Structure formats: C-alpha cells, structure tokens
Amino acid sequence: MPAGRVLAFAETRDSALRPVAGEAVTAARELAEALGSPVDAFLLGPPGIAREAAGLGAYGADRIFVAENEAFSSYAPDASLRLCAEILGRETYSAIIFPASAQGKDLAPRAAAMLDRGLATEVTGLGAEDGVPVAVRPVYAGKAIARVTFTDLPALISVRPNVFRAVKRPGEGLVESVEVAPEPSSQRVKGIETGERETLDVSEATVVVSGGRGMKDPKNWAVLEDLVDALGEHATLGASRAVVDAGWRPHVEQVGQTGKVVSPTLYFAIGISGAIQHLAGMRTAKTIVAINKDAEAPIFQIADLGIVGDLFEVVPALAAEIRRVHAES
Amino acid sequence: MKSIVCIKRVPDSEARIRIAGDGRSIDPSGVKHVMNPYDEVALEEALRLKEAAGEGSVTVVSVGPEASKEILRTALAMGADDAVLLQCAGSPDGLAIARALAAEIGGRERDLVLFGKQAIDDDNMQVPAMVAELLHLPCATVVVELEIADGHAVARREVEGGHEVIEFDLPGVVSAQKGLNEPRYPSLKGIMAAKKKPLEVRDVELPESKVQILSLEEPPARQSGDVVGGGAEAVPELVRRLRERALL
Known part of the structure; x- marks a missing residue:
C-alpha cells in the first residue's frame, strides 16, 4: 500500500502567512520525500488569503486547501479542526505537520484528541521507517533527545521554529477553496494585543x-x-x-x-x-x-x-x- | 468556584539527566523531584479564585507513580482541599494521560480545570488542550492573565509578539504560564493541615501510548570553541570570525 500524503498546517496572522507556515510545509516535504508521497497544506484566513496561500507551492505544497471567512482574521481553533477533518475525509494521510508556534501548540493537541492519534511536539528531525514517520524531539528541555514513532496514522507532529528552514523550490501548488463555518465555537478569540512595537519572539528570531x-x-x-x-x-x-x-x-x-x-x-x-x-x-x-x-x-x-x-x-x-x-x- | 488542578511530579530543573540502561528512559536514581513549576502557577491561580469568590473548592489530580503523593501533599499544604492520585507505571504519552484525566474530571462538578502550560520532563505541552477537546470544553493555553466574573472568563495568552485575548463561558480549561501569578510557599500551618486532608489513591489502566519512544540519548556534545581574546581589543577578531561563518 502506498504511504499516505503529508498534510501541513500553514499558520496565518493579519491576512498574511507567518514564516512558520513555510517551515511547516518544508518539514512536510522532507517527511514526504522519505515516505515517497505528496504534500498538501491547509490554512484559514480572511477573504484574500487564498492569494497568499499560492505561495506555499514554492515550499513544496502540491495542493493547498483554503478556508476564507472574515471570522478567520483571528485564530479559529474549532473551524481549523473542521477544515482538518474535512480534508482527512477526502484522502489518506500518513502525517499532519504543525508549527510548534503559539497557535500550532494550541491546535495540534486538539486535533490529536479529535482524531484519537498520537502527537509528537517540538520535533527537530523527521524521517520514516517502513512507511511510518519517525520523529526526533528534545525532552527535559534538550538534556535528552528522544526518537519516537507512532502506532497509528496519521502521526501528528509539531516542528520547532527555526529548525526546518523554509526552502523554496521550483513548483506550484494548486489552491482549492473549502467552505468552513466559523460557528459553533466554544471560545471566542478576540485578536492579539501588541505593545507599542511588535517585538520578534525569542523562539523565532534567528x-x-x-x-x-x-x-x-x-x-x-x-x-x-x-x-x-x-x-x-x-x-x-x-x-x-x-x-x-x-x-x-x-x-x-x-x-x-x-x-x-x-x-x-x-x-x-x-x-x-x-x-x-x-x-x-x-x-x-x-x-x-x-x-x-x-x-x-x-x-x-x-x-x-x-x-x-x-x-x-x-x-x-x-x-x-x-x-x-x-x-x- | 470549584477548580480542578492537574499536577505532575517531574525532575527538578537543575537536575542532571542520565539515560537508563534500557536506552529508552531516564535513570531516576539520585534525581530530586518536584511539582512541575508551571503547575504551581496553575494551583496558585485556583487558590486565589477560590479565595476571591469566598466559596468553592480546589481539587488536585495527578497521574503517575506512588511517589507523586509527595507533590499532592505539597499541593494540599499550599491550600488545596483534596487530592486524587491516578496511579500508573511507565511514562504514558500525552493522549493516554489526557484520557485518564478526562475520565476522572468528566464526572466531577467543576467551573475551571487548570494545568501548567507544560511539564518540564517530557515537554509534551499537549495534555491541557487534549482534555478540553475530549470534554468539549472551551480552552485557553499559555495564559498570563485571567479574569473571571459572573461565569465568564477573559484570558490573555502568550503568543509571538503579544497577547491573544480569549473569552469563554465556564466551565473551561486554562493552562498557566509563568507570570500569571507568584505561587505561594506552603505555610507550617498548611503543612500540618495537609496531613488531615483527603488524598485518594486509585490504580488506573491507561490506554496504549500511540507515541512510542524508540530510543533516548544524550544530546550531541558541543565542542567548546575558542576564546578569541580578552576585553574590547578582541572585538574586531570576533567580528571577523562571525563574518567568516557568514553570520553577520
């Protein structure tokens, strides 16, 4: 049986892709090459985000599923899960890659619980053995390094920022629009308050x-x-x-x-x-x-x-x- | 205000970590264990909410080995009302722990379920949001500010470059980041009182872990490099070396 595809969550903020979106797709591409399978990406954002989404093709996404809605200007965990479930209903996936950003670290465990699948967080290395993803992740804040695998697929994985440097390559992604309702949602995300100057987070700075x-x-x-x-x-x-x-x-x-x-x-x-x-x-x-x-x-x-x-x-x-x-x- | 706080016993952050003979776990001998530091913040928040409301309860729950009773006693000494240890062996993955906690918490009356944002041992950072999803509760993770009034919560969570504001109606799940409050130390009176508070121990069968550890290794050693010199005179050489590495 051929290995399932690899799906990447592309994070957006303020109607733009965040740099970790390119990193998640790059990591997905690396894993997909080990598995010999294609890469898809999914994202949510306000109307117009589909134009940005096309750019993910350059990082190795073959197809990009996009849900546009004014309500997705802010992080929308429940709608993100609905979009993820919709995509998983269409194709077989071996892995779903999230960035280990604030948003990805909030969303990935929700997805893992919804799908009843294991999640490896803050991953710094990816490979495959016998068609199953193998992830390397620091534990004890890096005092030890674990290699982990998964009993069930898709494997859920979040990748540490700045580790999988976004690499552009020739190729274009096919953008496909998907309707996702913003409601119901158990929590209301009211947006992000920044200080006078939006400082670069220490986890994402080079x-x-x-x-x-x-x-x-x-x-x-x-x-x-x-x-x-x-x-x-x-x-x-x-x-x-x-x-x-x-x-x-x-x-x-x-x-x-x-x-x-x-x-x-x-x-x-x-x-x-x-x-x-x-x-x-x-x-x-x-x-x-x-x-x-x-x-x-x-x-x-x-x-x-x-x-x-x-x-x-x-x-x-x-x-x-x-x-x-x-x-x- | 009824809160449930989930806490974990972890090696102290100053502890040196050695890999055990099986190559898949750590050698616990001689390692000092403590309550996970972020869980102290979660517990403190629950205690303050109860104190502010003037009524309610704080229940602490832990999944882990028998030795976790020590941190549950500490939690009782800080002011929690009762404690439950779901005793199990091994190091289950996040989803297995979340399922055990959700089964325990699901049947209990609660306004708020609190966690530390992550445990500093396996650094999974996934159990709080998993429990929320399993119990279909609203959730705010990595919270640095929390206001609760009239059954409604406003949480500010740490995100890159700012704070994300999340609102929800109780009951809900919150995971605590450092800075939310300054946790108290147990008082002598609290320590004495804790001895009489209920601490229930129950064995639990955890579902199989879906994330399996193949191996655990020490991180690759870093070679110590060069001290390029002393004082400000060494700066041009440092800059030259950084440019050589294409870093500037």
Whole structure:
C-alpha cells in the first residue's frame, strides 16, 4: 500500500502567512520525500488569503486547501479542526505537520484528541521507517533527545521554529477553496494585543542577544538593546532565569528549561554564567558567542566563540564594529 | 468556584539527566523531584479564585507513580482541599494521560480545570488542550492573565509578539504560564493541615501510548570553541570570525 500524503498546517496572522507556515510545509516535504508521497497544506484566513496561500507551492505544497471567512482574521481553533477533518475525509494521510508556534501548540493537541492519534511536539528531525514517520524531539528541555514513532496514522507532529528552514523550490501548488463555518465555537478569540512595537519572539528570531546577572542592573539593558539594533531586524532580546526571577526582564524573554528552548543561527550569552537549565534551552543554537568576565564560567564550555572581559566595554565595542563592517559592505 | 488542578511530579530543573540502561528512559536514581513549576502557577491561580469568590473548592489530580503523593501533599499544604492520585507505571504519552484525566474530571462538578502550560520532563505541552477537546470544553493555553466574573472568563495568552485575548463561558480549561501569578510557599500551618486532608489513591489502566519512544540519548556534545581574546581589543577578531561563518 502506498504511504499516505503529508498534510501541513500553514499558520496565518493579519491576512498574511507567518514564516512558520513555510517551515511547516518544508518539514512536510522532507517527511514526504522519505515516505515517497505528496504534500498538501491547509490554512484559514480572511477573504484574500487564498492569494497568499499560492505561495506555499514554492515550499513544496502540491495542493493547498483554503478556508476564507472574515471570522478567520483571528485564530479559529474549532473551524481549523473542521477544515482538518474535512480534508482527512477526502484522502489518506500518513502525517499532519504543525508549527510548534503559539497557535500550532494550541491546535495540534486538539486535533490529536479529535482524531484519537498520537502527537509528537517540538520535533527537530523527521524521517520514516517502513512507511511510518519517525520523529526526533528534545525532552527535559534538550538534556535528552528522544526518537519516537507512532502506532497509528496519521502521526501528528509539531516542528520547532527555526529548525526546518523554509526552502523554496521550483513548483506550484494548486489552491482549492473549502467552505468552513466559523460557528459553533466554544471560545471566542478576540485578536492579539501588541505593545507599542511588535517585538520578534525569542523562539523565532534567528539572532538572540541574551543577558544574565552579569548585567548588574535592569537599567543596563540599553547596552544589549543597542547590540540588537546593530544586528538588525532578525535579532531580539533573550534573558536568563536569574534576571527574570529578579523581575529585571519579562518572562516572555526567558531562555532555558522554564522559559523557551531556542535554536537561532547566532546566540549571544552576555553576562550569563551558564546554569544547566539555561544551557538546555540554547544548546541547539548554530553558533554560540559568550561574553563574560569569568574565564571559568561554564558557558565557555559550549560556546563556539568567546571574549573574556567586561561586558560594558566589550558589548558597545561589538555593536560599533558590527555597524562599521555593515556600513563598509 | 470549584477548580480542578492537574499536577505532575517531574525532575527538578537543575537536575542532571542520565539515560537508563534500557536506552529508552531516564535513570531516576539520585534525581530530586518536584511539582512541575508551571503547575504551581496553575494551583496558585485556583487558590486565589477560590479565595476571591469566598466559596468553592480546589481539587488536585495527578497521574503517575506512588511517589507523586509527595507533590499532592505539597499541593494540599499550599491550600488545596483534596487530592486524587491516578496511579500508573511507565511514562504514558500525552493522549493516554489526557484520557485518564478526562475520565476522572468528566464526572466531577467543576467551573475551571487548570494545568501548567507544560511539564518540564517530557515537554509534551499537549495534555491541557487534549482534555478540553475530549470534554468539549472551551480552552485557553499559555495564559498570563485571567479574569473571571459572573461565569465568564477573559484570558490573555502568550503568543509571538503579544497577547491573544480569549473569552469563554465556564466551565473551561486554562493552562498557566509563568507570570500569571507568584505561587505561594506552603505555610507550617498548611503543612500540618495537609496531613488531615483527603488524598485518594486509585490504580488506573491507561490506554496504549500511540507515541512510542524508540530510543533516548544524550544530546550531541558541543565542542567548546575558542576564546578569541580578552576585553574590547578582541572585538574586531570576533567580528571577523562571525563574518567568516557568514553570520553577520
């Protein structure tokens, strides 16, 4: 029997696809290649979203099911489940891939319970054995790595942001419109409140600048904000648990076992000694840079590059040097 | 205000994790276990809601080994009224746990079912929304602000770049994120009182886990790299190395 297709949930916000949508489709494509089967995607959004949806073809979606409704301007969990069930009624699927974003982490378990299927969350690697998906996922915030498989298909999988980098390839997706009623819905999603400036979440940024107790005072964060600014639009702030617990920084920035586990391309650990629960949360970063005055700090044991020194001298110099080389190139 | 809070016994976040001889589980010897930190936040919220309402109850439920009685006692010492341990062996997957909890909670009177947003051991982050779906209850996950009045809930949940506002009528399910409140410590009086509070232990047969662990390994070791120098003089070299790696 041929393997079932792979279905990807493409997340939208404010009538646009979110970057994790391309990542989910890319991950689905990787799994589909291991299974030898096609990829479909599904999404919901306000009228006009179908035009955006066509772009998913470039990430490897063969067909894209789209439900448009004014009510889908905000996250619509119950309608998303109805669309998912409708698609599963048409074809056989081996797996459904969600992004492990705020929305995907809320929706995937609902889908798993509805379908009575197992869910592997925050997956960082995908393959197949005997036509059954095998997923790699960190547990204990990355202190151990589990390989898991599934007793029943479709397997439900959410993929960690920034791990399956969205890859464009030649090809077009066929967009198919599906009618989905917005009601009934057991909860009403009223939309998203953002601060003055919508900051990039630490779990989705490709460059993270994290500060720890070595920053000495919350007032000193201007130094890190300036480095983030020099690094550009893909950079954001992170924080150690110590400074979050001290009330210096909001929990939303915390990296580590009781914060977020992140996999950016570049991670700066500044004034962070490297407690085990912090290392667990950032050890999958591609490149780690440590700046700390204590040469014996555990952070240097996992850092790729480091400077031993006073961060209040090093970090401003670093921001200035980055601006200088960017201005030159 | 009647709340049910689901809590889990997990290794402390500072614990070093070693893989057991079977290559599929962790070696529990010498590992300090605690109540899952996010569950403390969920419990605190339930206690505050009961205190604010001036009436009601807080029931704590856990699925796990006999040793989970310790964290249930802690919950009773913090102020919960009664506790239930659904005793089982092994490490069932999220859906198996959700089914056991839904069966237990489904028959109970409750306004709110609370969870921590995720357990810091298997990091599944799926049981709260599964229980909601199984019980056909509204649900808000990763909640940092919760207002309840006249049987109506307004929750703010953490999403990328902001807070998503969710409204629903009780009963409903909420999973708690750090920042929702600051959990209390059990008082000496609370610890003494907890000894007399009901703690029911029942064996449960869990359905087969649909997610099967094939292997558990330590993460690949990271090579420690180069300290490129000391102080601000080392900055140009650091930047050169980052550009060499096409990172800037």
